Amino acid sequence: TVMQNDILKTKVMGHRGAALLAPENTLASIRAAAEAGATWVEIDVYLIAEGGLVIFHDDTLDRCTNGSGVTRDVRPMDIAELDAGSWFSDKFVGEKVPTLLDALECIQSLNLGLNLEIKHDGADVENIVPAVMAILRDHWQDNDKLMISSFNLAALALCYEIDDQRYLAPLYEDIPDDWQAQLVAIEAYSLNCDYSRLTEAQARAVKAAGYKLLCYTANDPKKVAAHWEWGMDAVITDDPTQFASWLDN
Numbered sequence: 720t721v722m723q724n725d726i727l728k729t730k731v732m733g734h735r736g737a738a739l740l741a742p743e744n745t746l747a748s749i750r751a752a753a754e755a756g757a758t759w760v761e762i763d764v765y766l767i768a769e770g771g772l773v774i775f776h777d778d779t780l781d782r783c784t785n786g787s788g789v790t791r792d793v794r795p796m797d798i799a800e801l802d803a804g805s806w807f808s809d810k811f812v813g814e815k816v817p818t819l820l821d822a823l824e825c826i827q828s829l830n831l832g833l834n835l836e837i838k839h840d841g842a843d844v845e846n847i848v849p850a851v852m853a854i855l856r857d858h859w860q861d862n863d864k865l866m867i868s869s870f871n872l873a874a875l876a877l878c879y880e881i882d883d884q885r886y887l888a889p890l891y892e893d894i895p896d897d898w899q900a901q902l903v904a905i906e907a908y909s910l911n912c913d914y915s916r917l918t919e920a921q922a923r924a925v926k927a928a929g930y931k932l933l934c935y936t937a938n939d940p941k942k943v944a945a946h947w948e949w950g951m952d953a954v955i956t957d958d959p960t961q962f963a964s965w966l967d968n
């Protein structure tokens with residue numbers, strides 16, 4: 720079991736890189752998180768046409784690129800042409816949507832830990848999970864610097880089937896009553912949830928059961944002040960600079 724290990728050596732994880740400091744889910748955003756002192760980043764991996772894997776959050780291209788249309792239908796050669804930085808500011812004109820491979824190389828070169836969130840649109844777990852797991856097997860060196868998370872429990876169950884040594888983290892908006900059975904079934908490492916919906920009783924139960932507890936997405940330290948006392952291990956934030964006093968480096 721992976722549960723006994725203490726791989727999460729940080730209290731502050733950059734969200735989509737550092738989404739308030741640079742255009743989310745780009746290499747610039749990953750670098751911004753590192754510059755802000757974060758030692759772990761969360762990014763979203765998305766399956767597109769022709770089996771391509773890119774770092775992207777939305778089901779459509781419109782908000783975060785100069786393109787438009789449905790993300791899962793765009794071809795790798797076409798998304799590679801898009802600008803993923805100019806929507807954020809002029810400073811980031813020309814920034815690209817990274818492939819998963821681009822991001823893995825960037826993150827490892829910065830010596831960061833990675834929380835890779837598997838995105839899904841309902842039907843494609845059998846397509847995205849084996850592809851992601853194969854790329855991680857071949858291109859990610861240190862298993863102790865990798866957490867795989869998803870709102871889709873079936874995606875994590877398939878990760879577990881493929882490699883039961885990965886550190887897995889179910890994501891919840893509202894934590895369901897049977898959360899513990901869900902975590903046990905995949906030997907999860909962590910429970911990752913919305914800080915604003917988490918109750919003290921839930922937090923203490925998660926910690927009593929021996930799991931890590933991560934909360935997204937808090938950008939104001941005051942909003943999660945109580946959560947540290949309830950046992951929250953790390954905050955996932957768009958702006959790691961706000962949590963400078965929780966950074967230990």
Ligand code: G3P
Nearest residue numbers: 761763836868890935955
């Ligand atoms: O992993 C935490 C957080 O990223 C989950 O929500 O929508 O920002 O990917 P979302």
Ligand code: MG
Nearest residue numbers: 761762763836
């Ligand atoms: Mg995410």
